[in-house]
Amino acid sequence: MLLQAKEVTHYFGGLCAVSNFNLDLEPHELVGIIGPNGAGKTTVFNLITGVYKASKGSIKIDGVELVGKTPNQITALGIARTFQNIRLFKDLSVLDNVRIANYSQTKYNPIEALFHFGRYDTEEKRMAEHAMDLLAVFKLQDYADEASKNLPYGLQRRLEIARALATNPKILLLDEPAAGMNPNEIGQLMDFIGWIRKEFDLTIILIEHQMRLVMGICERLKVLDFGATLAEGLPKEIQNNPKVMEAYLGEGGDL
Amino acid sequence: MTIQPSSIKNWIERLRALWEKIVSNRKLLPVLLVVGLVFSFAIPQFGLLNQYVVLIMIYVGINIILSTSLNLINGYMGEFSVGHAGFMAVGAYVSAILTTKVIPANLAPWLFPLVVIAGGVGAALIGVLVAVPSFKTRGDYLAIVTLAFLMIVKSVIENIEAIGGPRGIPGVTLLTTLPWTFIWVVVTVWVIRNFVYSNFGRGVLSIREDEIASDLMSVNSRQVKMLAFVISSFFAGVAGALFAHVLQFISPRVFDIIKSTDILIMVYLGGIGSIAGSILGAVIFTILLEVLRPLGMWRMVLMPLVLVILMIYRPQGIMGLREFRWFVPGYDLFASKIWRKKKEAKDASAS
Numbered sequence: 300m301l302l303q304a305k306e307v308t309h310y311f312g313g314l315c316a317v318s319n320f321n322l323d324l325e326p327h328e329l330v331g332i333i334g335p336n337g338a339g340k341t342t343v344f345n346l347i348t349g350v351y352k353a354s355k356g357s358i359k360i361d362g363v364e365l366v367g368k369t370p371n372q373i374t375a376l377g378i379a380r381t382f383q384n385i386r387l388f389k390d391l392s393v394l395d396n397v398r399i400a401n402y403s404q405t406k407y408n409p410i411e412a413l414f415h416f417g418r419y420d421t422e423e424k425r426m427a428e429h430a431m432d433l434l435a436v437f438k439l440q441d442y443a444d445e446a447s448k449n450l451p452y453g454l455q456r457r458l459e460i461a462r463a464l465a466t467n468p469k470i471l472l473l474d475e476p477a478a479g480m481n482p483n484e485i486g487q488l489m490d491f492i493g494w495i496r497k498e499f500d501l502t503i504i505l506i507e508h509q510m511r512l513v514m515g516i517c518e519r520l521k522v523l524d525f526g527a528t529l530a531e532g533l534p535k536e537i538q539n540n541p542k543v544m545e546a547y548l549g550e551g552g553d554l
Numbered sequence: 555m556t557i558q559p560s561s562i563k564n565w566i567e568r569l570r571a572l573w574e575k576i577v578s579n580r581k582l583l584p585v586l587l588v589v590g591l592v593f594s595f596a597i598p599q600f601g602l603l604n605q606y607v608v609l610i611m612i613y614v615g616i617n618i619i620l621s622t623s624l625n626l627i628n629g630y631m632g633e634f635s636v637g638h639a640g641f642m643a644v645g646a647y648v649s650a651i652l653t654t655k656v657i658p659a660n661l662a663p664w665l666f667p668l669v670v671i672a673g674g675v676g677a678a679l680i681g682v683l684v685a686v687p688s689f690k691t692r693g694d695y696l697a698i699v700t701l702a703f704l705m706i707v708k709s710v711i712e713n714i715e716a717i718g719g720p721r722g723i724p725g726v727t728l729l730t731t732l733p734w735t736f737i738w739v740v741v742t743v744w745v746i747r748n749f750v751y752s753n754f755g756r757g758v759l760s761i762r763e764d765e766i767a768s769d770l771m772s773v774n775s776r777q778v779k780m781l782a783f784v785i786s787s788f789f790a791g792v793a794g795a796l797f798a799h800v801l802q803f804i805s806p807r808v809f810d811i812i813k814s815t816d817i818l819i820m821v822y823l824g825g826i827g828s829i830a831g832s833i834l835g836a837v838i839f840t841i842l843l844e845v846l847r848p849l850g851m852w853r854m855v856l857m858p859l860v861l862v863i864l865m866i867y868r869p870q871g872i873m874g875l876r877e878f879r880w881f882v883p884g885y886d887l888f889a890s891k892i893w894r895k896k897k898e899a900k901d902a903s904a905s
Contacts, residue, residue, distance in 0.1 A: 348770055374772040388763035390875060391756075394889060398753075399760045403772035405753040409781055412752035413745050415883070419752065424885060426753070431893040443890035466772050 301326045301502055302347075302378075302470055307356035309346055316342045317526045320356070322504075324470070329496060329503045331517030331534075333510075335546060338523040340506045341383060344472050347504075348380055349373040360470070375403035379468035381459045383475045383506075389448035393439060393458060396447050397430040400465035430465065436498075437461045452479065460495065470502045471495075477509045485509055489516050514538065522546070577830070577878040587740065594736035608732055610844055612800050615735035616793050617836035619742045621820035622829060623789035626746055628818070629826030630755070631782050632762030633692060636814045637684060637700030638790050640707040643809035644680050645673035645791025646798035647711060650723045653799065659727065666729045670738065670795040677791025678784045680707075685783035689776050692765070704814060711806045722805025723798075730800040738796060742789050743881075747829055749785055751883050758782050759827075819861055825871030830878040835871065 302324035309317045317339045324330060332340050345351045347358055349370040358365040365373050379400075388396050405426065411417040434440045437457050442450060447458060456476065463471060476492070477485050489512055496503055507513045513520065514534045522529040522537060524546040530537055537543055576582060597603050597611075620638065627635045649669045653662045657669070687699045712720045749755050757778040760768035769775055798804045816839070824835020842860075846853035864871070879887060 350766060350770070370766075370769040371772050371774050374770055380770060382767070386764050386767040388760050388767070391759055391763060395756055395759070399756045399768065399773060400771040402753060402757055402774065407753070409754055412754050413748050413785070415748045415752075420885075423752070427885065427889040428893060428896075431890060435897075440890070440894075443893075462771060 334523035377469035379463035380472035619793040622832040639813035640704040641787040641790035642794035645794030648676035649673035649795035673795030674791040678788040681787025825873030828873040831873030
């Protein structure tokens with residue numbers, strides 16, 4: 300098992316944002332987390348990546364406990380994510396955005412950095428090359444020297460995924476990757492997610508509102524509502540689950 | 555003959571183009587460094603310029619060290635530290651105590667580089683203490699922490715009788731010469747540039763842009779903040795040591811909030827996140843202050859006014875977030891071009 304979350308619970312003050320969240324993730328799976336607004340989906344991501352420290356429960360990757368670790372340590376262990384609202388380093392170049400994600404893999408120390416000697420030269424060259432290769436994979440190489448805020452929206456989304464992959468993750472968490480996309484773009488995104496999963500040997504957890512995307516590519520779904528797990532199973536099962544329909548559409552609704 | 559406005563415009567354009575050409579010519583920098591070093595020795599040796607001008611040049615150098623090092627925190631990292639004069643005070647006192655009380659007077663000129671380094675190390679150790687609160691707080695709150703730090707440094711010095719208390723240390727030997735100032739300016743700019751164009755420097759930038767995202771991209775923000783504060787305070791200490799040995803008298807009052815404000819003005823005038831900006835800011839500020847000296851008290855009104863106008867019309871400063879190509883390492887500047895060329899070569903050999 301790659302990732303195991305057991306009875307993860309988190310409170311904001313007196314409010315229970317996530318309660319008893321369980322997740323067993325096998326390598327190469329693509330799991331979707333859905334649920335109405337405010338159901339606690341993004342909080343789950345924040346708990347896994349260490350932005351929040353879980354009030355209770357345990358989260359393990361390859362048997363290593365994550366609760367209590369800082370976000371940068373967790374990222375170095377192989378979990379990367381994107382954000383619901385794009386959070387690129389706006390004023391920095393596209394190349395720098397990707398290079399920064401290489402931080403934990405750099406093999407020179409601060410002294411070598413201050414005087415530019417030792418492993419500095421070869422490492423910098425390697426990192427620049429690696430970042431450019433990665434940008435080329437995402438067809439962003441021509442924008443390398445552009446400030447990332449100047450890219451069009453779609454490319455910014457793509458850059459965010461490229462940046463996450465530069466941390467060399469085993470698990471990629473995508474937080475509403477289809478936000479603000481039209482049906483045509485969503486179709487492309489589905490192919491794209493399937494492709495990076497194969498190309499980069501990834502396990503993916505996906506938060507999404509777009510039912511077409513979720514039903515189209517996720518192998519397994521978890522439905523959250525008010526922090527509690529409402530249902531889980533195959534997309535087909537979820538689609539016909541009366542509890543889920545009620546949460547989304549009210550009583551007597553139909554998905 | 556009348557001067558046409560269009561011809562003036564033309565001339566400004568031409569000057570600007572020339573300026574751009576100069577600052578983007580990377581081969582010029584080593585030449586300038588050698589020329590600068592030669593002149594820094596020659597000017598005092600042969601009395602090429604009068605004492606007053608030499609003194610101003612030394613102050614320009616010290617101010618460049620101060621603004622470049624503060625820019626690391628306030629510009630590159632995007633925090634707001636007002637405690638820079640505190641680090642400077644530590645450097646000044648450590649070095650002045652060494653030269654007046656510890657080292658014999660005849661050895662002092664020879665040991666001066668070590669004395670300056672000792673001042674820097676003293677300030678850097680204190681910098682570690684200020685870095686720790688920066689792990690937890692940022693923005694306005696960290697600014698208040700640095701302000702408190704400055705007040706603590708001042709009161710501690712005022713209350714230690716052994717180092718003169720509020721009266722300070724008089725009779726510090728004049729050891730800061732033009733060549734030494736020049737060398738320390740070059741060292742400061744070189745080291746801070748190296749840091750900025752490294753993995754850790756990019757970590758500093760990413761903290762400014764978005765700290766949460768940077769943490770989630772595996773940047774160790776504690777390590778990065780610690781490094782930034784230690785390096786910044788080290789060079790503030792160096793500047794303090796040089797300052798003490800040119801002013802020849804230090805007291806706690808020299809290192810008050812006004813001194814910090816002066817450095818802030820240099821940084822924001824020159825432009826945040828830019829080494830070229832730090833240098834320009836320090837040069838313009840120091841010279842302007844001297845040029846305006848005949849105005850007496852009024853220059854203290856004029857300088858803040860300049861700052862107000864600057865904040866309204868050009869908040870990013872002269873060079874904000876831009877850099878002369880002089881200061882960017884070659885492979886960083888051309889990273890994408892080098893990669894493209896390599897790729898083309900590879901493609902060509904494949905086909």
